Ligand SMILES: Nc1ncnc2c1ncn2[C@@H]1O[C@H](COP(=O)(O)OP(=O)(O)O)[C@@H](O)[C@H]1O
């Protein structure tokens with residue numbers, strides 16, 4: 001988290017739009033922090049988006065004019081997103097996916113690892129460790145975020161949050 005994934009997704013969406021391409025930006029309904037129809041980064045960058053509650057809702061949003069599909073918070077969609085993304089690519093669309101690769105307890109967070117394996121290009125961004133300032137590929141869930149969050153691999157509304165619930169951490173401080 002806080003690595004700039006949404007900012008980078010927004011940059012790519014805007015760049016495609018400048019080129020005159022029709023872009024479909026998709027988010028998951030689990031994260032409704034900024035309201036329906038908008039994606040926002042932690043720094044306040046906003047882009048218009050459509051929300052769906054499952055991967056099966058994505059293909060139906062694609063129109064004949066769509067050139068690019070941009071998907072944020074891919075970790076909320078689960079492993080089924082891989083097939084949908086591959087089908088979109090096979091139909092000739094550009095697809096850009098942003099999401100968390102690691103859970104708050106440090107495990108690989110599908111579908112990102114599988115998507116990274118089949119992607120032509122992977123950009124892995126890191127945040128700034130909140131303890132020491134080094135590159136942070138991990139995050140910790142803060143004690144105030146609530147007890148017993150359950151399985152980190154199963155996306156639920158209780159896991160949704162920002163600086164209120166999570167901090168970015170480097171390898172050395174990922175358990176601190
Ligand atoms: N620990 C941190 N490390 C880096 N950026 C942070 C941190 N905490 C807050 N930020 C802010 O978060 C922004 C990135 O937000 P965002 O694009 O939403 O990231 P992500 O989608 O990876 O969570 C940064 O530009 C910065 O303003």
Ligand SMILES: Cc1cn([C@H]2C[C@H](O)[C@@H](COP(=O)(O)O)O2)c(=O)[nH]c1=O
Pocket residue numbers: 001002005006031073099100102103104105139152155156159160161162166
């Ligand atoms: C670590 C972790 C985070 N989440 C949630 C928390 C946020 O709502 C999003 C990540 O958003 P960001 O744009 O990358 O900051 O995911 C989660 O569900 N499970 C986790 O393990």
